Amino acid sequence: MSYLVLARKWRPKSFAEVVGQQHVLRALINGLDQDRLHHAFLFSGTRGVGKTTLARILAKSLNCEQGVSSTPCGECQSCIEIDNGRFVDLIEVDAASRTKVDDTRELLDNVQYAPSRGRYKVYLIDEVHMLSGHSFNALLKTLEEPPPHVKFLFATTDPQKLPVTILSRCLQFNLRRLELPQISDHLAFILQQENIQFETEALTQIARAADGSMRDALSLLDQAIAFGGGEVSSDTVFQMLGSISQQQLTLLLHALQQQDAKALLAQSAELAALGRDFGVVFDYMLAALQHIATLQLVPDMESTESSSAELKELAQLFDAETVQLLYQIALHGKRDLSWAADPQSGFEMTLLRMLSFRPAPPPTESEETAPLKKSPPPSKPAVTPPPVSQATPPETPPITEAAVKTAPAAPRPETPPIDQAAPAPVTQPVTAANDAEPGSAGQRPDLDLTPDNWTRIIAELKLSALTRQLAENSALVRVEQQAVHLSLSPELAHLATDKSKKRLCDALSTKLGQELKLVFAEPADVQDAGPTLAVERAALAAEKQQQAVDAINNDPAVEIIKNTFNARIIEQSIKPID
Template sequence: MSYLVLARKWRPKSFEEVVGQQHVLRALINGLDQNRLHHAFLFSGTRGVGKTTLARIFAKSLNCEQGVSSTPCGVCQSCTEVDSGRFVDLIEVDAASRTKVDDTRELLDNVQYAPSQGRYKVYLIDEVHMLSTSSFNALLKTLEEPPPHVKFLFATTDPQKLPVTILSRCLQFNLRRLELTQISDHLRYLLEQETIKAEPEALEQLARAADGSMRDALSLLDQAIAFGGGEVTSESVFQMLGSISQDQLILILDALLKQDGKALLAQSAELAALGRDFHVVFDFLLSALQQIATLQLVPDLEPVEANSPQLTELAAQFDPETIQLLYQIALHGKRDLSWAADPKSGFDMTLMRMLSFQPTTPPEVGDEPLKKSPPPRKPVVSSPPASEAMTTKSVSVSTSPAVKQALIEPDIAPKPQIKPDVIAANEPEPIDNTLISVDLSPANWTQIIAELKLSALAHQLAENSALVKCEQQSVYLSLSPELGHLATDNSKQKLQKALSKKLGQDLKLVFADADTTFETGPTLAVERAEQQAVKQQQAIESIHNDPTVEIIKNTFNARIIEHSIKPID
């Protein structure tokens, strides 16, 4: 006896054996049990999700000798003949090979005759969207007023190509792509019945390669059994699919974290030596980056991948912005892979791009990084009085070369530590002695915040925070209660780091209610909102005062819709 492939051997013969598609099964089962049967059904979905399988089970349920029900007996003559494809009243047509109108007319000539053996004459037309326009026109009249003993079952992978006149006369069921767990669990069950050993990771890779299609998964399983000599192992599946193992994927991500270019190229060379398909490698890398990003933003999500512990650890070490950047680079690298000199060089270039565009590690405290100084003070750039000129001259002679350089190039040199007596000679005493320095005050708070380079939540937190007071090295900020969700640990840490770098001092941010002794300063968001409101009012007034607009209003009896007016920057 010839070998029967798994996709045919394990084809479901009842609704209970169908994997997934519960939204379709519920409607079909209730319709059969309650005898509420439409004359035309359309099953749509991608390949291998069960369109024709459901249609055959439905036809068997209609013609079972035990009666119409959702649970055909499976042993009567009608049921066995439907399962074997020999039931005379089940007419299966491949529309892809019979697209002409003459084929459709020949098919419909026998519609008027009663079924030979069963209760209903069932027409199962696969890939119905391949019919010509003339064929659809010929089918339309019969579909609109069919004989009571006829049922039409249509299957298609592209329902958009069907005329609306056909769609409106059918009950439409859209079959969904199967999930990874549904496919892998079903493969595990089949292998247990076949008494074939299989590794869980291998089944997961087969399920992923099937891309939502159970038939593709069973075909790949047949191939994996033959490739592995009667067993399904991870190594044989990786070789067969040209994919990458989870250990290799973790090594690549770890090398990206450590910015180790040598290790990355070594992993790429190993993948090439193993004959891996770099298009598939890109898919696995994109999937891993997506999972890391999900773990970072939704940490309470239940893990669904076998390598979740490693990914969870990487998610804690990678910066979220870096993961988003790496994902985008990998996406572009996969798109441009066909244009590279060869797949390996294209993959290597993508890895090098990931290293080049990653944010560099900030310098240590002892490395004296260059800080941007605040705008130069008036005594430095203006002509001081004679007494002040003498003071300035004496300072320039006695100060160190580093301070001289800071006075000449304030934008690039490190900020000098000016003595208190020099400050007293050059500018008046600050009114508020609690401020850390003249670089931070309620007056220039919004300007300093606008110059910080922040992103995401930290950017919104900075724009909506108001300066309350400064004591020693602590900066007290206030935030509206409705915006409290912005003050996460990560966003506060980034704002504190950026502000400390801007002012050249180690600061500590404290979010608290405004102190009654101090007046809460403005926020950048409020200032921008006020500026926008002023611009909006000016734009409305300019429209109302425009003589041309006045002429149009009088000529056409028109009116101005103020909310449609937008200021032009």
């Protein structure tokens, strides 16, 4: 007799044998026993959780010769034929291979005829979401007015793809992924029945790898039995799955915690010698780190992990930031594994990276505030409008003789110290200049125009584009009576057209409430001029840019990112926030 794979041999034949899915079983059993059954059922859920198995048991319950009940006898002709997949009134269709409308028509053509042997004609359509739109329409007609002797059982891994019209006519059951202990316990049960030796940890590994699917678990178990020559040991399963034992994992994590590079490399070499799959090892590390992180936040969390005692201990040894960082590094290590020269070296580099980088210890406190303290420079420009006049001097050497009528008292900070920028003096220069003017230089008493406030006044003028260019690039040399002497660098002389000069003159006169005239100085005078708005803005922008660059470069978080991901800063991409 040929070998029957475990998944088929141990496929549940009654509701009592089904593992998990209690919420579905209860509804089905009640419906059957009270003889109140819907005509269409939809079983949805991921692969290998028992969708078609439940559908088959349901078909048996409906057609058992002993009568409709939740406990089909399993011995009558109908039950046996259904178990063997050759019952004429159970029509099983894989929609994945029959998606065309003609196929569906052909299938449904016979719906009207009474079942030939059983009580009900049962249509079991697997992967029903694969049917075409037309097929669904054909099906819909039958679903709307089903003959009393017909039951539809649909199974799908993707219920989202079903038309609402179909969904609304079905009783829907969402089958859950099986939990790890449900799978491992069932595997243990089967192995006991089969008289096969096993180690419990091996079953846990298989159950974890099966990821909620009993069918996958049984396939892996078949493989493990073949691999282990008739028994299921942890070693063979680790070998088969390329995974890592809990003990090895714990050793690795402890070595990380103790920053023990030698132990880490020894572990890595051992895993390589055992032929472990480092991608899978990363998966296990990630799962363990995630578990540790969770335990740190929710220490009394219920756990299905057999290893939780070790993980709990580790959760106390690690600090939370480190766990987060290790997780991130492991994630990247796994991603980059295929790029490494070979998996082992990729794995080792990741371990070493985990040792090299740790979240900065407490000092961060003070370091963090340091850059913040540094940011006042950026905040200084925020005070801009008034201070501009005062802050300008450093950018371009200020005109000196004109400064005579500027407040002599006005402190001209060579380098405007950030902290001093804020205090009271800020606004003083302007007013001081005002007061100083009348007496000292005998200017028109109310003409408030100095190299210091020039750029601010220019900025406030409403000018057309060309005139604005002229204004922004002109520096105030001096003011004599109503003559405003300006200088413009020779390469920008083209800006000084008669029209733009007139417009600037008009705008300035209006602004200052006096009839003024503009005199553009000879190039020789240029070096005596005050700052221009354009230069000032460029300098300000450059300064803000530099502050932004400094802030990024001095940011400890950025430093960690750089080191961890081997990143570099693209300086051109840094933009000051306004």
